[in-house]
Amino acid sequence: MINTKTLFSTVIVDFASKALAALLGFVLIRNLGSVQYAEYSVQIAIAIFAYQIGSFSINQILMSNLSELEDVGGAVFFISAMVAAPILLSAAIGAHFATYCFFLSLAFYDLLRLRLYLLKKYILFSVIDFGKNLTVLSSIYLLTIKTQSDAANILYLQAGCIVLLTLSIFLVYLRKSSAVKFSFRPLLILAEPHNVFMLLYLIFSGVVGQIEIFFLKTFGSSYDVAVYATALRYYVVLTTALNTMNNLYFASAVHSPSAENVLNYIKQHMRYALVACPIIIVVAALSNPLMEIVNKGKYPEAFSVFLLLVLSACISLIFSPSYAAGIKLRLQKTMLVALFLGITCDVTVNFFLTPEYRYYGAAMGLLVGSAVTNITIFLLVFYRQGNVRGLCQL
Structure with missing residues (x-):
C-alpha cells in the first residue's frame, strides 16, 4: 500500500x-x-x-x-x-x-x-x-x-x-x-x-469523448471540429483538476476493507460536491475573457460549448466515487451495462442534434451520455448493496 x-x-x-x-x-x-x-x-x-x-x-x-x-x-x-x-x-x-x-x-x-x-x-x-x-x-x-x-x-x-x-x-x-x-x-x-x-x-x-469529434468530422466543417476541440481542452483541464483533488480524498476510503465505509464516503463526497459545483459553474461563467486571451480571439463559440461541458464535469464530480466503489465491490459487469446505456444515449443525441446544431449538439451528447452513465452506476452501487434507503440520507 x-x-x-x-x-x-x-x-x-x-x-x-x-x-x-x-x-x-x-x-x-x-x-x-x-x-x-x-x-x-x-x-x-x-x-x-x-x-x-x-x-x-x-x-x-x-x-x-x-x-x-x-x-x-x-x-x-x-x-x-x-x-x-x-x-x-x-x-x-x-x-x-x-x-x-x-x-x-x-x-x-x-x-x-x-x-x-x-x-x-x-x-x-x-x-x-x-x-x-x-x-x-x-x-x-x-x-x-x-x-x-x-x-x-x-x-x-x-x-x-x-x-x-x-x-x-x-x-x-x-x-x-x-x-x-x-x-x-x-x-x-x-x-x-x-x-x-x-x-x-x-x-x-x-469511445466516450471521441464520438463527438467523429460526428462533427462527418456532419460538420473543420471549424466546427476546432471549436469543439477547443472547448474540450478546457473541459479536460477542469476534470483533471477535479479528479486530482478527488483522488487525494478517496485514497483512504478505497483501501478500506469495509464496503460500508466506501458507501459512507460516497455520501460525504456528494455533500461536498453539491457545494462545490455551483462555485465551479459561476467561475466557468466568468472565464470568457480569459479564454479569449488564451485563444487569441479564435473560436468565440467555444465558451458556450465549454459551459455545457462544465455541467457534464459537475455531474461526473458528484457521482465519481461510484466508479471506484463499483470496482471495490466487484460490480464491473453492472458498470459495463451502465456504460453501454450511456454510450447509446450519447450516440443517439449526436445522431439527431449534431447535423443541425453542430458543436452544441456534440456537447449535449457528451452531457447526456455522461449523466446517464454516472447516475446509473451510482444507483446500481447502492441497489446492489441493499442500501437504497441510504440515498435518502444524502
Missing part, C-alpha cells in the same frame, strides 16, 4: 505534469489555423481511441494487480498483441501514419510505467512524465511558433520525444534492475471474470 506522503507527492507531481499537457493544447490553439487544428484533433481522437482499446486497458488491469505480477515480460506480449487490431481499426477511420507512430509510442510508454510501478517507483514515474510533457511542450512550441506545421509533423515530434525518453530510461536506469522474466501470469489475471468485464469497460469507455 502507498503511504500518504508518497501518494500526496505523486498526485501533486502528476497534476503539474497534466498542467503541462494542458499548456500544449493551448499552444496548438493559438499557433495553428482552424483547418490544421481540426485535423490534429481528429488524428489525436483516433490515436486515443486506438490506445484506449489496446495497451491502455490491459495496462490498467495489470497495474491494479501489481502484487500478482513478477515482471513485465509477459505483459510485453499481451500488450503487443493488442496493437494490431487498433491499428487496423484506426486505418478504417482515416488515420495518418504519424497517428500510428504516436499510438505505438504511447503503448511503449505504458511498459515503462508498468515496470516502474512494479518497482514501486511511483514518484519517479510522475517526475519522468513531467519531463516528457515538458520536452514535448517545448519542442512543439518551437516548431509551431516558427512554421505552419501540419498535424502529421506534430504527431511525429510527439512520438519521437516519447520514444527517445522511454528508451533512455530503460537503458540508463532499468537495465540495472533484475532480468525480465516471461510468464503467462498477465493472461491469467486478465482472464479473471471481474477483470474481463473491467477490461471491456475500459475498452468501450475509449
Whole structure:
C-alpha cells in the first residue's frame, strides 16, 4: 500500500505534469489555423481511441494487480498483441501514419510505467512524465511558433520525444534492475471474470469523448471540429483538476476493507460536491475573457460549448466515487451495462442534434451520455448493496 506522503507527492507531481499537457493544447490553439487544428484533433481522437482499446486497458488491469505480477515480460506480449487490431481499426477511420507512430509510442510508454510501478517507483514515474510533457511542450512550441506545421509533423515530434525518453530510461536506469522474466501470469489475471468485464469497460469507455469529434468530422466543417476541440481542452483541464483533488480524498476510503465505509464516503463526497459545483459553474461563467486571451480571439463559440461541458464535469464530480466503489465491490459487469446505456444515449443525441446544431449538439451528447452513465452506476452501487434507503440520507 502507498503511504500518504508518497501518494500526496505523486498526485501533486502528476497534476503539474497534466498542467503541462494542458499548456500544449493551448499552444496548438493559438499557433495553428482552424483547418490544421481540426485535423490534429481528429488524428489525436483516433490515436486515443486506438490506445484506449489496446495497451491502455490491459495496462490498467495489470497495474491494479501489481502484487500478482513478477515482471513485465509477459505483459510485453499481451500488450503487443493488442496493437494490431487498433491499428487496423484506426486505418478504417482515416488515420495518418504519424497517428500510428504516436499510438505505438504511447503503448511503449505504458511498459515503462508498468515496470516502474512494479518497482514501486511511483514518484519517479510522475517526475519522468513531467519531463516528457515538458520536452514535448517545448519542442512543439518551437516548431509551431516558427512554421505552419501540419498535424502529421506534430504527431511525429510527439512520438519521437516519447520514444527517445522511454528508451533512455530503460537503458540508463532499468537495465540495472533484475532480468525480465516471461510468464503467462498477465493472461491469467486478465482472464479473471471481474477483470474481463473491467477490461471491456475500459475498452468501450475509449469511445466516450471521441464520438463527438467523429460526428462533427462527418456532419460538420473543420471549424466546427476546432471549436469543439477547443472547448474540450478546457473541459479536460477542469476534470483533471477535479479528479486530482478527488483522488487525494478517496485514497483512504478505497483501501478500506469495509464496503460500508466506501458507501459512507460516497455520501460525504456528494455533500461536498453539491457545494462545490455551483462555485465551479459561476467561475466557468466568468472565464470568457480569459479564454479569449488564451485563444487569441479564435473560436468565440467555444465558451458556450465549454459551459455545457462544465455541467457534464459537475455531474461526473458528484457521482465519481461510484466508479471506484463499483470496482471495490466487484460490480464491473453492472458498470459495463451502465456504460453501454450511456454510450447509446450519447450516440443517439449526436445522431439527431449534431447535423443541425453542430458543436452544441456534440456537447449535449457528451452531457447526456455522461449523466446517464454516472447516475446509473451510482444507483446500481447502492441497489446492489441493499442500501437504497441510504440515498435518502444524502
